[in-house]
Amino acid sequence: MIALNGNNGHTTTNNSHQNPLLKRLYTALGFVISIGEYALLIFDVTKVTIRRPPHFYLILKQLFDIGVASLPVVAITGLSTGMVLAAQSFYQLSDKGLASVTGLMVAKAMMTELGPVLTAFMVTGRVGAAMCAELGTMQVTEQIDALKTMAVNPNRYLISPRFIAGVFMIPLLVIFSIVMGIFGGYLVAVYFFGMAPITYFDPMPTHITDFDFLTGVIKGFVFGILIMTIACYKGLRTSGGAAGVGKSTTNSVVITYCCILFVNFFLTVGLNIIHDQLTGFLD
Numbered sequence: 001m002i003a004l005n006g007n008n009g010h011t012t013t014n015n016s017h018q019n020p021l022l023k024r025l026y027t028a029l030g031f032v033i034s035i036g037e038y039a040l041l042i043f044d045v046t047k048v049t050i051r052r053p054p055h056f057y058l059i060l061k062q063l064f065d066i067g068v069a070s071l072p073v074v075a076i077t078g079l080s081t082g083m084v085l086a087a088q089s090f091y092q093l094s095d096k097g098l099a100s101v102t103g104l105m106v107a108k109a110m111m112t113e114l115g116p117v118l119t120a121f122m123v124t125g126r127v128g129a130a131m132c133a134e135l136g137t138m139q140v141t142e143q144i145d146a147l148k149t150m151a152v153n154p155n156r157y158l159i160s161p162r163f164i165a166g167v168f169m170i171p172l173l174v175i176f177s178i179v180m181g182i183f184g185g186y187l188v189a190v191y192f193f194g195m196a197p198i199t200y201f202d203p204m205p206t207h208i209t210d211f212d213f214l215t216g217v218i219k220g221f222v223f224g225i226l227i228m229t230i231a232c233y234k235g236l237r238t239s240g241g242a243a244g245v246g247k248s249t250t251n252s253v254v255i256t257y258c259c260i261l262f263v264n265f266f267l268t269v270g271l272n273i274i275h276d277q278l279t280g281f282l283d
Helices: 022-050 056-065 068-096 099-140 144-148 153-192 197-201 209-236 240-283
Strands: 002-004 011-013
Touching: 011 056, 022 153, 022 209, 056 068, 056 099, 056 153, 068 099, 068 153, 099 153, 099 197, 099 209, 099 240, 144 153, 153 209, 153 240, 209 240
Parallel strands: none
Antiparallel strands: 002 011
């Protein structure tokens, strides 16, 4: 777009519309730089955690905030999901004479997919957003710069306790969600549809393996890393005052949700391939 210079009558070019290809190149370059900075953050946090772990009271506070304080929302999510799964399974399978597998379907779905993913979503919304907003506020008010001037490593003091607590607590929350989901399915199947309790639980020991349980725990572990690191990274890269904090928090939640969904697919495929290869090798 051409604009007239009011001082000397010369024409100037509006750079914002001059070269769309250049704008796309800058966007792609910024994305690559962000990936590199994110990888360096994970590496540095891991390094400082191993070399000199943070004080235990810092970790204990995060264990409570991430784990214990998330129990109500995780319980509601797991219980309601199990109840819905049981109802849908019974309605779809009862006319085919397969109502007895209702409990098995609830347990399988909660262990391998819905338990880890929905728990990660709830923790992202409750913990990840608050964590990003807290670190973002510290960044725009120069509190993190003040820590650096006092020779305090922000990654060790701020990020490492959250990282340790998230990696430890989220798999436990996944297990809790699985238990609540199976219990919710039991309530619906037994007290609403009149199924015998033994019929609900009987297929589980035969068809549920240690691999199903480990799949959920491993996914919880990986999702914990994603939630903690993405929230902290976006918080530390916040700029632009209060509006910037809100924007970073929103971006953090959206990016984490998308990463959880994509990584969940690759974990599902990868873990099953590894399981099949190990089973064939051992047989």
